Amino acid sequence: MRLNKFIRPCRHMSSTTTVSLGLKIKPDFQPAPKLTVTDLNPHTVSAKYAVRGKIPTKAELLRNQLNDVDHKLPFTKIISANIGNPQQLDQKPLTFYRQILALLQYPPLLDDPRTASIFPKDIIERARSLLKQIGSVGAYSQSQGVPSIRQSIADFISRRDGHTCARKELIYLTTGASTAVTYLLTLLGQNEKTGFLIPIPQYPLYTATLTLNNRTALPYYLNEEDNWSIECDEIESIILDSKAKGIDPRCLIVINPGNPTGAILSYEAIEDILNVCAKYGLVVIADEVYQENIFDGKFISVRKVLLDLLQGPKADLYKNIQLASLHSTSKGISGECGQRGGYMELIGFDESVLEQITKLSSISLCPVVTGQALVELMINPPKEGDESYKQYHEESSAIHDSLAERAMKLYDAFNGMEGVVCQKPQGAMYCFPKITIPDKAIKAAKELDFEPDEFYCNELLETTGICAVPGSGFGQKPGTYHIRTTFLAPGSEWINDWVVFHKKFMQKYK
Numbered sequence: 384m385r386l387n388k389f390i391r392p393c394r395h396m397s398s399t400t401t402v403s404l405g406l407k408i409k410p411d412f413q414p415a416p417k418l419t420v421t422d423l424n425p426h427t428v429s430a431k432y433a434v435r436g437k438i439p440t441k442a443e444l445l446r447n448q449l450n451d452v453d454h455k456l457p458f459t460k461i462i463s464a465n466i467g468n469p470q471q472l473d474q475k476p477l478t479f480y481r482q483i484l485a486l487l488q489y490p491p492l493l494d495d496p497r498t499a500s501i502f503p504k505d506i507i508e509r510a511r512s513l514l515k516q517i518g519s520v521g522a523y524s525q526s527q528g529v530p531s532i533r534q535s536i537a538d539f540i541s542r543r544d545g546h547t548c549a550r551k552e553l554i555y556l557t558t559g560a561s562t563a564v565t566y567l568l569t570l571l572g573q574n575e576k577t578g579f580l581i582p583i584p585q586y587p588l589y590t591a592t593l594t595l596n597n598r599t600a601l602p603y604y605l606n607e608e609d610n611w612s613i614e615c616d617e618i619e620s621i622i623l624d625s626k627a628k629g630i631d632p633r634c635l636i637v638i639n640p641g642n643p644t645g646a647i648l649s650y651e652a653i654e655d656i657l658n659v660c661a662k663y664g665l666v667v668i669a670d671e672v673y674q675e676n677i678f679d680g681k682f683i684s685v686r687k688v689l690l691d692l693l694q695g696p697k698a699d700l701y702k703n704i705q706l707a708s709l710h711s712t713s714k715g716i717s718g719e720c721g722q723r724g725g726y727m728e729l730i731g732f733d734e735s736v737l738e739q740i741t742k743l744s745s746i747s748l749c750p751v752v753t754g755q756a757l758v759e760l761m762i763n764p765p766k767e768g769d770e771s772y773k774q775y776h777e778e779s780s781a782i783h784d785s786l787a788e789r790a791m792k793l794y795d796a797f798n799g800m801e802g803v804v805c806q807k808p809q810g811a812m813y814c815f816p817k818i819t820i821p822d823k824a825i826k827a828a829k830e831l832d833f834e835p836d837e838f839y840c841n842e843l844l845e846t847t848g849i850c851a852v853p854g855s856g857f858g859q860k861p862g863t864y865h866i867r868t869t870f871l872a873p874g875s876e877w878i879n880d881w882v883v884f885h886k887k888f889m890q891k892y893k
Contacts, residue, residue, distance in 0.1 A: 430594040438840045439465045442850035458848035462877045464868040465850045467642070467812045469718030472871040474782060479506070479775045480719065480760050486510035487520050487756055503770035513756055520752045526745040528556025528726070529752070532759045536726055539762035544687035553729045555740065556758060558750045559720075560672050560711040563727040565592055566743045567668055567707055570736075571634050572598035578625050580618060580635040580665070583858035584815060584865065586642045590858075599630055604860055607817065610806050611646035613637075615655040622663050634666040635659070637685060640673040643815040643857050643867040645790075645808030647680045653688040657704060666705045672725075673811040675715030678787040680809045684708065686730065705731040712757045714812065716779045724754030724761070786812070789870040789878075796878050800885045812869050815854065820864050824892035836864040842888060847880045 420428055446461045448454050463471055470476060482502050485492065487510055492498050498507065516531040517524065527533065533551035540549040557563040568579065568589070575597050581589050583602040593600045603618050605611040622632045637656060639648045648656075660667050669685035686708050692701045712724035729737065764779070765772040790808045797805035802819035820828075820835045828838030836853035843849050854865025 426595050426597050430591045436852070436856055438837065438844060438852060439463075439850055441841070442844055442848075445844070445848070456848070457846060458880075460848055462847075462849045462872045464870075464872055464877075465852045467714060467869055467871065468720050469714075469812075469871050470720065472869070473873050474718045474871065475778070476719070477717065477775065477778055479765060479771050479778075480717065480757060482506045482771075483510050483513070483760060484753060484756065487513060487517070487753065490514055505765060505769040505771050509760075513759065517752060517756065520756065522752070524556075524749045524752050524755065526747070526749050527741060528554070528750060529755055532556065532755050533726075535759050536728070536762060540686070540728060544684055544690065546687065546690040548690070549728065553737075555727050555729070555744055556750045556755045557725045557727060557744075558747070558754065559713055559723045560670065560709040560725040560727070561588055562747070562750070563707070563709050563725060564588055564668070564670070566740060567634075567666075567727075568592045568598065569596055570739055570743065571666060572596050573631075573633070575599060576630050578630040578632040578634075580621065580632060581858075582613070582636060582638060582641070583860075584643050584854065584867070585636070585858050586638060586670070587856060589636055599625075601625055601630070601632060602858060605641070605644060605646070607806065607860075610809075611641055611644040611815075613648070613652055613656060615659050618656075618659055619663075622659070622665075632663060632665060634668060636668045636670065638670040639685070640671075640676060640682065640810030642670075642673065642811050643813045644806065645811045645813050645815070646806065647677065647682060647809040650683050650688060653683060653685050654692065657685070657689055657692060657701065661701050661704050664703065666707070669706060669708045671708055672711040672714045674710065675717075675783075676786065676812060677810045678790055679807065682810065686728070689730065703731065705729075705736075710758075712754065712761050715761070716782050717757065717761050718782075719754075719757055722754045722757050723751045724757040725750070726758055785873075786870065789872075789875075790814070792875055793868070793870045793878055796882050800882065801889050803885070808870075812871055813867055814870060815857075815865050815867050817854075818864050818866060821889065821892040824888070827892065836866060839864070839888070840866060843881070843884055846887075847877070847884050849877055849881055849884075 442461050442463065445456065449456060449460065483506055486502070486507070493507065493511060517529055530551060533554040533556065536554050537549035537551045541547045555563070571577070576599065578599045578601040579593055580601045580603050583604050590600050601621055603621055606614055625632050635656065640646065659665070667685060671684060674682045685706060689701065689704060689706055692698065708728045710726055712722060713720040729740070765775045793814050794805055794807055797803045797814060797816040803816050805814055805816035808814055818836065818839065820839060824838060825835045828835045831838065833841060834853055834855045836855050840851050840853045843851060851866050851868040854867060857867055859865050
């Protein structure tokens with residue numbers, strides 16, 4: 384509503400007159416102080432996000448320092464192993480994606496006679512089809528996402544899981560999976576006594592979002608010695624203990640494949656999780672953004688197991704389970720983090736809850752439209768016989784094989800280091816080795832106000848330029864120390880540098 388509706392014009396007022404509303408402030412006052420951190424929302428101040436925390440911040444300062452000719456640093460580049468950001472670490476974009484995006488961004492190319500000599504025929508046809516569905520990528524879509532893309536996602540999910548009941552009405556395209564997490568945790572957290580079961584180690588987005596919303600995180604520890612498996616007896620104990628303390632356990636988060644662990648859940652493990660959730664009425668959030676990053680084993684969605692159970696002899700036990708499944712174009716073979724494409728599918732939610740989630744998506748207007756298009760391309764890549772298939776297959780296979788090779792190199796390197804034990808990464812993009820840090824190093828860390836694993840990461844960065852994240856930023860059992868690192872960086876030189884550093888670190892602090 385415009386301010387001038389409430390201003391009564393006088394006959395001396397012109398269209399260029401500045402209205403003071405009768406307030407006159409003479410320039411003889413003392414300036415009011417600036418806001419400081421004590422004036423801010425305390426929940427925002429308390430939130431932490433380790434993958435862009437103290438060590439990565441220092442890494443950026445050192446990166447800038449490398450631009451100086453006489454920088455005197457003992458390395459020539461920063462290896463950003465702190466975050467799953469594939470294309471920052473030289474993973475090439477898939478040609479299939481970028482050619483179609485080029486045509487979506489500049490449709491006149493479709494009518495240029497030269498285009499047919501540059502782009503394969505199926506690329507041109509696919510771009511025309513998407514433009515008919517989307518319209519301009521510069522225009523808002525429906526808040527829930529382009530209907531035809533949501534239908535395409537439903538078809539993909541049905542093919543993947545062998546259950547044909549996916550519906551586009553229950554699919555929400557999102558600005559990466561992170562937005563879906565924010566929607567769900569914001570909406571499901573009724574007050575500060577609402578509890579969310581979080582796997583430890585966990586992806587810091589979850590605890591950060593809960594802190595921002597003043598909700599209670601209920602950590603459950605993964606069993607490292609059993610390849611980061613989930614102990615449902617422990618989860619049940621946490622639920623009962625929380626209830627006794629006046630906390631209402633509302634939701635269980637599952638990250639599969641695991642971040643930062645790289646572990647994959649078995650069918651039986653997922654079934655056990657669903658049994659606990661059915662018994663205690665917990666909403667399940669299945670973070671499955673690494674489902675294409677599988678190196679050892681097989682990905683099974685929580686959705687598939689749930690629908691199997693709903694068709695089994697004890698279906699009534701599972702009829703009230705509420706499941707939110709998340710996926711993203713940021714990981715997998717796509718690695719399109721900056722394009723911000725993602726989706727969530729909701730199963731079993733009451734219509735009144737769905738209305739509120741739709742409202743949240745409406746407040747955000749719509750997800751990035753090119754990100755929505757990338758979701759469609761991710762779930763419907765070229766088929767054998769398409770002109771673009773050969774190049775797509777070669778590029779995607781090369782990315783997958785290279786990731787698998789580097790994962791094993793890093794895994795072997797860690798297990799060859801003194802005092803280091805690393806579980807084999809079955810999927811995702813990370814290793815999470817446990818490190819026995821010498822007492823002398825722990826003492827040195829304390830003197831510098833560092834956590835011991837943070838001290839290790841700081842020394843690693845200053846010596847080699849490798850930026851990894853301390854396990855304390857992801858959660859770990861008390862008395863243990865871990866490092867979270869990606870294996871996205873190309874080559875093996877940086878892995879060799881880490882091996883040399885670790886040997887010297889252990890010798891220095893023995």
